[in-house]
Amino acid sequence: MDKEELIGLFSEAFPFWGKMNDIDKETFIRSSYHKSFRKGTNIHDGNECTGVILVKSGSLRLYLLSDEGKEITLYRIFPGDMCMLSASCVLSTVTFDVFVDSEENSECVVVSGCAFEDLSRRMPEAKIFALEAALSRFSDVMWVMQQILFMNMDKRLAIFLLEETAQNGTDTISLTQEQIAKYMGSAREVVSRMLKYFSKEGLVEVSRKGIKVIDRKRLSVLSH
Amino acid sequence: MDKEELIGLFSEAFPFWGKMNDIDKETFIRSSYHKSFRKGTNIHDGNECTGVILVKSGSLRLYLLSDEGKEITLYRIFPGDMCMLSASCVLSTVTFDVFVDSEENSECVVVSGCAFEDLSRRMPEAKIFALEAALSRFSDVMWVMQQILFMNMDKRLAIFLLEETAQNGTDTISLTQEQIAKYMGSAREVVSRMLKYFSKEGLVEVSRKGIKVIDRKRLSVLSH
Numbered sequence: 001m002d003k004e005e006l007i008g009l010f011s012e013a014f015p016f017w018g019k020m021n022d023i024d025k026e027t028f029i030r031s032s033y034h035k036s037f038r039k040g041t042n043i044h045d046g047n048e049c050t051g052v053i054l055v056k057s058g059s060l061r062l063y064l065l066s067d068e069g070k071e072i073t074l075y076r077i078f079p080g081d082m083c084m085l086s087a088s089c090v091l092s093t094v095t096f097d098v099f100v101d102s103e104e105n106s107e108c109v110v111v112s113g114c115a116f117e118d119l120s121r122r123m124p125e126a127k128i129f130a131l132e133a134a135l136s137r138f139s140d141v142m143w144v145m146q147q148i149l150f151m152n153m154d155k156r157l158a159i160f161l162l163e164e165t166a167q168n169g170t171d172t173i174s175l176t177q178e179q180i181a182k183y184m185g186s187a188r189e190v191v192s193r194m195l196k197y198f199s200k201e202g203l204v205e206v207s208r209k210g211i212k213v214i215d216r217k218r219l220s221v222l223s224h
Numbered sequence: 225m226d227k228e229e230l231i232g233l234f235s236e237a238f239p240f241w242g243k244m245n246d247i248d249k250e251t252f253i254r255s256s257y258h259k260s261f262r263k264g265t266n267i268h269d270g271n272e273c274t275g276v277i278l279v280k281s282g283s284l285r286l287y288l289l290s291d292e293g294k295e296i297t298l299y300r301i302f303p304g305d306m307c308m309l310s311a312s313c314v315l316s317t318v319t320f321d322v323f324v325d326s327e328e329n330s331e332c333v334v335v336s337g338c339a340f341e342d343l344s345r346r347m348p349e350a351k352i353f354a355l356e357a358a359l360s361r362f363s364d365v366m367w368v369m370q371q372i373l374f375m376n377m378d379k380r381l382a383i384f385l386l387e388e389t390a391q392n393g394t395d396t397i398s399l400t401q402e403q404i405a406k407y408m409g410s411a412r413e414v415v416s417r418m419l420k421y422f423s424k425e426g427l428v429e430v431s432r433k434g435i436k437v438i439d440r441k442r443l444s445v446l447s448h
Contacts, residue, residue: 064366064369064370066370072369091359093356093359093360093362093363094359094362094363095363096362096363096366096367096370124348124349124351124352125348127348127352128348128351128352128355131352131355131356131359132317132355134359134362135315135317135318135355135358135359135362136317138317138318138320138358138359138362138365139317139318139319139320141362141365141366141369142288142320142365143320145288145296145365145369146288146290146320
């Protein structure tokens with residue numbers, strides 16, 4: 001990835017780019033690198049400061065992981081967006097560990113956490129940008145939390161099926177029931193039972209190929 | 225509450241107070257008011273911008289509320305600390321609704337959200353302070369979320385009992401099982417069953433007066 005392309009990316013991603021002086025811009029560019037991640041790669045595992053990850057193509061999944069290996073998906077990051085929580089040295093008030101995986105083959109640019117932190121100490125605009133980026137995800141996470149804690153499983157599964165098919169532009173979801181359960185922070189048995197119920201009701205069709213949404217309208221009613 | 229006292233409070237609570245000019249300070253003081261809340265009063269209900277609430281005495285409880293009336297306690301705010309999430313006009317990226325109750329009789333000072341927002345647009349230090357205050361709670365909330373989603377109920381109840389007794393400086397908790405369940409985001413049946421188990425194990429004694437912690441040591445082992 002050449003310098004011009006990097007500058008183009010940064011000027012779009014960082015609203016404070018235009019106000020940076022030439023030395024800071026040069027440091028930023030030198031502290032950044034392009035990286036390709038294969039589908040399923042773990043990119044960040046909670047401990048270290050991986051840096052600010054800008055997604056060019058593909059998608060990343062941010063999740064919590066329990067000691068027993070249980071996962072809760074918090075949100076996904078798509079092209080044009082960035083992951084700020086992986087830059088723990090910039091966000092000293094964030095003390096919880098998140099994990100980031102590439103969910104598809106993904107092309108990313110990683111800006112060093114140190115370079116960002118150094119800039120944000122001297123440039124309030126950069127600091128405010130980082131804090132607001134992290135805080136805006138707080139709302140996403142609260143939504144997930146409310147969905148898990150307050151909502152009924154049928155409603156949750158209906159939303160999940162509708163969102164997955166909308167995102168992929170197909171009617172068929174090729175995830176296993178195990179994977180769906182993992183993504184929803186639930187147990188395979190629960191998902192399996194609910195899918196059987198949905199299938200009996202004519203909402204979906206479960207086969208070896210995956211789960212096909214049959215009655216989008218009624219699924220949508222269930223999701224409200 | 226006189227002006228001198230208010231100035232003393234603000235200069236301790238807001239690290240940027242010393243850098244504010246006299247007009248801004250005067251506006252801040254005029255836009256603030258002292259308020260006493262009786263135990264159990266709802267102070268903030270998610271929709272409007274109540275303002276920044278500084279706690280002088282007592283304690284506030286911040287929680288989520290579902291459509292069905294189920295509650296999840298996110299964290300508590302004690303004297304010397306403040307509630308920033310109730311100032312929704314300052315934090316435009318925070319889009320979820322939280323509820324705030326006074327858990328004891330509480331003396332508070334409320335700073336108008338508009339005044340704070342106006343200042344934070346002109347003074348990056350104030351903006352950064354507000355964002356960091358809100359973001360630091362993100363970590364608290366993630367802790368609660370992990371506790372609820374990943375931990376076993378016995379562990380959670382043990383932690384709850386230990387924390388409640390430590391906080392009140394007594395061995396007896398006078399909450400009902402219904403209230404405990406509500407605070408833990410669980411069902412009364414689950415709490416009741418677990419308390420029966422704890423009681424059989426000689427960890428607690430359940431009577432009409434409340435729940436008495438008998439074996440703090442073993443309860444503490446359970447909480448790890």
